[in-house]
Amino acid sequence: MLIRLALASLFLATAAARAAEKPNIVYILADDLGYGDVQALNPVRGKIKTPHLNRLASQGMTFTDAHSGSSVCTPTRYGLLTGRYAWRSRLQRGVLDGTDDPPLIAEGRLTVPALLKPHGYTTAAIGKWHLGFLSERPNAVTTAPSAAKKKSQMGESGLPVGSRIIGGPTTRGFDYFWGCSNARTMSGLIENDRVIESLPPIQMLPRLERQAGNYITEHAAAAKTGKPFFLYVALTSPHTPILPTPEWQGKSGLSAYGDFVMQTDAVVGKILAALDEHGLAENTLVIFSSDNGCSPQADTPGLEKQGHFASAQFRGYKADIWDGGHRVPFFARWPGQIKPASTSAQLICHVDLLATCADLLGAPLPPNAGEDSVSILPALLGTDRAPLHEAVVHHSIHGMFSIRQGPWKLEFCPGSGGWGAPFDADARKRGLPEVQLYDLSTDIAEAKNIQAENPAVVARLRALLERTIAEGRSTPGPRQQNDVAVKLTKPAAPPAIE
Numbered sequence: 001m002l003i004r005l006a007l008a009s010l011f012l013a014t015a016a017a018r019a020a021e022k023p024n025i026v027y028i029l030a031d032d033l034g035y036g037d038v039q040a041l042n043p044v045r046g047k048i049k050t051p052h053l054n055r056l057a058s059q060g061m062t063f064t065d066a067h068s069g070s071s072v073c074t075p076t077r078y079g080l081l082t083g084r085y086a087w088r089s090r091l092q093r094g095v096l097d098g099t100d101d102p103p104l105i106a107e108g109r110l111t112v113p114a115l116l117k118p119h120g121y122t123t124a125a126i127g128k129w130h131l132g133f134l135s136e137r138p139n140a141v142t143t144a145p146s147a148a149k150k151k152s153q154m155g156e157s158g159l160p161v162g163s164r165i166i167g168g169p170t171t172r173g174f175d176y177f178w179g180c181s182n183a184r185t186m187s188g189l190i191e192n193d194r195v196i197e198s199l200p201p202i203q204m205l206p207r208l209e210r211q212a213g214n215y216i217t218e219h220a221a222a223a224k225t226g227k228p229f230f231l232y233v234a235l236t237s238p239h240t241p242i243l244p245t246p247e248w249q250g251k252s253g254l255s256a257y258g259d260f261v262m263q264t265d266a267v268v269g270k271i272l273a274a275l276d277e278h279g280l281a282e283n284t285l286v287i288f289s290s291d292n293g294c295s296p297q298a299d300t301p302g303l304e305k306q307g308h309f310a311s312a313q314f315r316g317y318k319a320d321i322w323d324g325g326h327r328v329p330f331f332a333r334w335p336g337q338i339k340p341a342s343t344s345a346q347l348i349c350h351v352d353l354l355a356t357c358a359d360l361l362g363a364p365l366p367p368n369a370g371e372d373s374v375s376i377l378p379a380l381l382g383t384d385r386a387p388l389h390e391a392v393v394h395h396s397i398h399g400m401f402s403i404r405q406g407p408w409k410l411e412f413c414p415g416s417g418g419w420g421a422p423f424d425a426d427a428r429k430r431g432l433p434e435v436q437l438y439d440l441s442t443d444i445a446e447a448k449n450i451q452a453e454n455p456a457v458v459a460r461l462r463a464l465l466e467r468t469i470a471e472g473r474s475t476p477g478p479r480q481q482n483d484v485a486v487k488l489t490k491p492a493a494p495p496a497i498e
């Protein structure tokens with residue numbers, strides 16, 4: 001009895017200490033950075049120097065089996081902020097438009113910043129949003145300005161400066177937003193809910209770096225006196241347009257893409273330096289990852305010819321259902337809590353952030369939140385002894401599904417499900433099977449489809465995915481509703497580039 005009481009009080013004390021610590025959380029999400037673009041993850045077949053990401057690897061934990069919720073931007077970001085797979089929303093394939101696409105995150109749905117705020121956190125998103133918003137133009141443009149004036153007023157994706165953003169980040173849990181809607185239409189800059197200026201893409205990354213640094217500086221004092229911050233830095237690089245600033249051009253000796261990756265790495269370095277400068281590194285959980293794999297638009301064949309494999313040993317690239325589409329770099333650093341230079345082979349997913357934050361705070365999630373989110377805190381603290389996820393679901397740009405459990409990966413399309421060869425339509429014409437099953441423990445390159453030899457595994461994983469879809473959640477808890485009817489298989493889509 002005494003022992004039990006002692007254990008209970010120890011547990012409570014630990015939970016209280018954990019809650020009292022309330023680390024700052026800095027989540028840096030690169031855009032289209034491949035697993036193999038990070039030198040520390042790809043020492044043999046990677047040719048790009050990434051000293052700052054290497055530093056994160058040596059100071060924290062490297063996850064070697066981390067996945068974005070999707071092989072493309074929008075759905076990954078939805079899952080990261082809500083803890084729910086985006087294919088449960090209206091978005092069944094592809095990405096949102098830059099602007100005037102209704103917000104994908106429903107009003108009232110619990111997000112990571114909305115979870116953290118009542119626990120004393122200040123919350124900010126800096127960078128790329130790409131989760132939709134509506135807009136309201138200022139009256140000025142209705143008075144037919146001159147062509148020159150009109151041009152000077154053009155901001156985000158044609159939105160005039162002064163336009164109001166409706167349903168953007170500051171309505172979804174963030175106290176502050178500074179950024180753009182997506183990388184392609186980042187000609188305009190938004191602060192909170194206003195388009196504040198037009199901005200040539202080449203200026204975005206340096207300004208984003210400065211803005212993140214300024215945010216840390218401005219919030220350092222408060223962070224040290226019990227008001228921690230959650231800073232979500234969604235970088236716009238190395239996504240197209242591939243525009244390294246002049247000081248980075250030619251640095252990689254590979255290509256503009258290689259230079260842009262190096263500049264991206266340097267931005268991470270600047271953010272880490274800002275934490276150091278203000279004495280915040282010790283009590284800050286830093287997570288770095290990417291929203292999907294490297295894009296073929298980076299000229300991946302050209303890079304491969306020079307010996308650089310942006311997907312490392314994995315098959316495919318951005319948009320695909322194969323691991324090159326969604327297995328991403330993932331580093332977590334929290335001095336004193338996470339063992340330096342450690343590695344975790346846990347199968348994890350970006351949807352895990354919400355449950356991880358809830359676990360950190362000792363705050364249970366309501367039944368209608370984080371339906372697919374699993375706390376990775378045990379992995380971070382090195383106390384995990386079994387798989388955290390029963391399975392993880394992957395999704396390609398064309399909405400093709402895959403389910404992963406242990407070494408097994410079952411894919412519900414005959415080809416890449418994305419932009420890689422063979423396209424699904426071509427694979428079908430060639431008579432390739434409608435599903436692909438790989439044993440990643442012996443075939444990490446997903447080279448040999450062994451579905452015909454393993455009908456029981458195929459049936460079991462298919463049933464598990466069907467149940468995961470039907471239940472509206474993949475975590476324990478009451479059944480939830482998907483926003484639309486979700487189809488397990490879809491017709492092959494044309495290989496359009498997003």
Ligand SMILES: [Ca+2]
Nearest residue numbers: 031032073291
């Ligand atoms: Ca992306």
